[in-house]
Amino acid sequence: MDIHEYQAKEILARFGVPVPRGGVAYSPEQAAYHSTEIGGAAWVVKAQVHSGGRGEAGGVSVCRSDREVAEAAGNLVGTRLVTRQAPGGKLVSRVYVEEALDIDRELYFGILLDRATERIVIIASADGGMEIEQLAASAPEAVVRMSVEPAVGFLEFQAREIAIAIGLRAEQIAPACRVFRGAYRAFRDLDATMLEINPLVVTASGRLIAADAKMSFDDNAIFRNPEVFELRDRSQEDPRERHAADHGLAYVGLDGDIGCIINGAGLAMATMDMIKVAGGEPANFLDIGGGASPERVLKAFRAVLQDRNVAAILVNIFAGINRCDWVAEGVVAAFADADVGVPVVARLSGTHVEQGRRILDGSGLPIIVADTLAEAAGKVVAAAAGRPLRSLPAHQPISA
Template sequence: MDIHEYQAKELLAGFGVPVPRGSVAYGADQAVYAATELGGWHWAVKAQIHSGGRGKAGGVKLCRTYGEVAAAAKAMLGATMVTSQTGPQGKVVNRLYVEVAEPFTRELYLGFVLDRKIERIRVIASAQGGMEIEDIAHSNPESILQIEVEPAVGLQPFQARELAFGLGLNIKQVSQAVTTILGCYRAFRDLDATMVEINPLVVTKDDRVVALDAKMSFDDNALFRRRKVAEMRDVAQEDPREAQASQHGLNYVGLEGDIGCIINGAGLAMATMDMIKYAGGEPANFLDVGGGASPERVQTAFNLVLSDKKVKAILVNIFAGINRCDWVAQGVVQAARNLKVPLIVRLAGTNVEEGNKIVRECGLPIITADSLADAAQKAVAAARAHVPA
């Protein structure tokens, strides 16, 4: 789960990370009022969407007067902002963050990610901030500093100091940078985050180290014990299908292909998508119905897949362990009665004979498959041959 910049800054500030003073606004009048309350003569008006690259898309405006603040707010609110990370569909701006704009002399990069390969938190830093870390890695990889955190002891102060000195900071700045680095680590650890990114981390003219921008992502499976974080969820910024799937306990991720997938088990889902690609097709989604794939859940899964108008065929691949093939087959038949795209079904596992019998005798034009490879090939062929009604 992602959250907005102002929410990430609120959480990080609670762990001692210095952030500029700011206030959220939902309208132009609120934005102007926020600027008057913050004081000063320079403000940054920032669009709050779940995406990076807002500055290049016009989502960050520096203002010197209340009139400029109002104009920037009116231009952003309600607009669909397209960045390098949103895709062509963009995201609608429903809220703003008005922040005191302070002059700075340097931009740095600081990030914390969960490295699943080594099962460690990886800390990444660079003296070149204000740009995407991927661009830094491409243009100047030697500027990137990395530390792997040993989970038994956590991130140590000496490691934070090594990073700070590696960024070329002076003694006064190093002390503040260490506070920021350790604070970000504690926030990552204590809030079940999967990513914390401060880009840029700036050095002001009076030698303060401040988090000018912040992003955080969290493990959905841990939200039950992080109620404060869970309450920060902005469903309007998510794919409606993914939000609906979450409400029904389904795992759904929309993709760009035309073969809808309904599968139980994340590993089997990944293998199925790989097999579709190997057969020459493109999966339209990742959808894991889980172990309790009741007829009702299967029906919900079909509705989710069919909400994508690009889908030309649906592949159902169920390996029943805890589940039962006959139970799943009932849901498939029920959902397929008014289906207008080809349906390919492959069942295996508990009660597979009964499940296949239900599918064969239902009287519907369901294509059955004996193996995953066979199912993928039939799904690709059916999608290519399908002519929309």
């Protein structure tokens, strides 16, 4: 789950990380009021959307009067901001008005959960203000990485090493360590998966301030931090993923046209790979999980059909805890209740497979059945493209 910049800054401030003075506004009038309340001679108005690249997309403005603040907010609130990370646009329902900083240097500081090494990784650079992916590609030597040992956490000497590595002066090292370790505590205590301060600025007076911040959280740990879940902004989420999450399904939307309903994350990844090998593009990752009832399969169909780009659906089930007959009943129910208007290919294997195939064969519905994953992928790609299936291996119904 992602949150907005101003929410991330409120969290960081609770953990001792300095942030600029600011306020969130839902209207031009409220934005102008915040600039008056903050004081000073210049302010920054930022669109609050879950996307990077706001500045180059016109979502960040430096203003030097209350009138400019109101105009900048009026140009953003209620619009959709199109960025390189969100080509479809994100709704701007609020802006953040904060004091403009007298910036001397821009640094980068981030914390990530590295699933490959099962460690929290600290990433820092003396070159802030740009995407870390671009920096790592163009100048990998400029990026400092440090793994955190789970048993001991992020220690003071590690924070000092990072501060020295990114070129901070002697008098700035102690404040930098407080920033780094405060950010780490926020990441650890709230079950975050990503925390990014970019840029972490050094002002002309030598202060370190988090000028921008992003945080993402592990959805599975929300029960431990319900106050974090209250920060969720549903308007920023992919409507397909929002619909699936509301029905307890593990779903990730993609850009293809072949909907996938699969049990098990590993099988789902293998199925998407096989679809690509067959010349197609998956429209989603969807894991219905173990013990899937017919009702859960029906919910999965409805979630997949939320995507208007879906031209065919592949149901691939290798049943252990699941039962193929339950899945088959859900597939048949989907044709009655979910308005399935695209070809459906079903490949069932495992527990009660014979009963499941009999249900599909006896349904009288235009369900294309396959015996192997390769056959299923070939058939669903052909079905999505509208090609005839005669050249593909034919499924032989199981006799009663």
